[in-house]
Amino acid sequence: MNLNAPAFSSFSHDGLDLAYFDEGNPSGDPVLLIHGFASSATVNWVHPGWLKTLGDAGYRVIAMDNRGHGASDKPRDAEAYRPWVMAEDSIALLDHLRIPEAHLFGYSMGARISVFAALAHPDRVRSLVLGGLGIGMTDGVGDWDPIADALLAPALDDVTHQRGRMFRAFADQTKSDRQALAACIRGSRDLVARADMARILAPTLIGVGTTDDIAGSAQELADLMPHARALDIPGRDHMLAVGDRVFKKAVLEFLAELSTSQQVL
Template identity: 40%
Template sequence: MPEPPEPRFVMSPDGLRIATYAFGDPLADPVLLVHGFASSAHANWNLTGWIRDLERAGRRVVAVDLRGHGASDKPHHPESYSMDLLAADLFAVCDTYLLDEVAYAGYSLGGRVGWHATHLQPERFPRAVLGGIPDGTPLTRFRIDLAREHAATGAPIDDRITAAYVQMAGQTPGNDLLALVDLVEGMRPGPQPTAQNAPSIPLLLATGSEDGILEASQRLAAAAPRAEFFEIPGRNHFNAPTSRDFREAAIRFLS
């Protein structure tokens, strides 16, 4: 896979630099790509073939490193990671790139932010693919206390789920574990996906057949007025973005 281009930075409403990456014909129909927790635009979308296949399908791609990730700024304050601020970053990206309407594709954290953003401003997003999101509070089993102690002292983590996320965070170059822990703490009290705040636009929700949140994701799709559901065969939460079946289903839906 090609290396990503140098990021183009967009200023967030609260003064942070948000890294973005543009691919394809600037005049083609655009797609906004938003990655998952502890990942990046390059890891989630470039290395897995999504950007290549979207370009082949004739789409312009704008990919984002969420605050706290990739080349974007990484503040060490939980209050810097509210769901409203995460969504506002995406609106700023759309405004900077002059995207009046843009299709949306997000995975895990990016899907959760997409649920909120497309609910707040449905006129911007004609349709959206939201992968790997359940109803309810995110990362409920992530032990913030254990992750903070590990980051500060290197203490081992005896909680399997927390250890898996911390290990994943360490595999992406440039990650800042303390910033990611602040993100989890900051976004937990905010609005969570429910039937009451379901986006009104057409949605494709997708979750791996081996993912523990599968049934919760199916419930969430049933709660949205214009949602379809796609079960990603043979994939869990961590490797679902690599699925060709998922990519093809998403591109068909966005087309």
């Protein structure tokens, strides 16, 4: 397995070609990784070591470039990026791979997509790992319009909004389609009702960095759910929490517990 550049394939859904990789142990429990805004499967999951971490632990590791990102098609209509629409891309990938049920692990926007997938298709979701998004899932994460403006600005030097500069610099670094990302940030911010969070019965781990100023409280979100626990990722902000060793250890333990409980049953 080439950890630096896993082999990508593609499939079609909703009129779009979507890129994905399918690595790790083919007979292991499948983990579907759903990346965050302005990222990609490679940037979010390969470079921070998740593909290696989960693959070495015996899991089948699957990740897709979300629409508008990476090597996938990039519509420029905000309505194409509603989180329930993007959730259907993830379920369609499971269908394409003939996987009836998987662990879903989403970071930031990917966490929101994972929740919408779990609400629409509870029978397909064995468990949830939600990273980089806590009570902001239900209460919002502030005004993101300046980020769309930053993405469409002529140059980074024209951007004064701090968070806008952060995402614009990230988009430039990853050579992203900034018009598609601006449409995505405008279309993908739908909140989840607190009552809907309470309907999610899948075991859930929610990990948020202690210096993350975007996500909101992991514990507050976990308190809304019947089978959720919160994890504080010490000293990590929104960008750095994703690859943290504390997070990796907790996720491996969480998934191992589920495998053990399945064996007991």
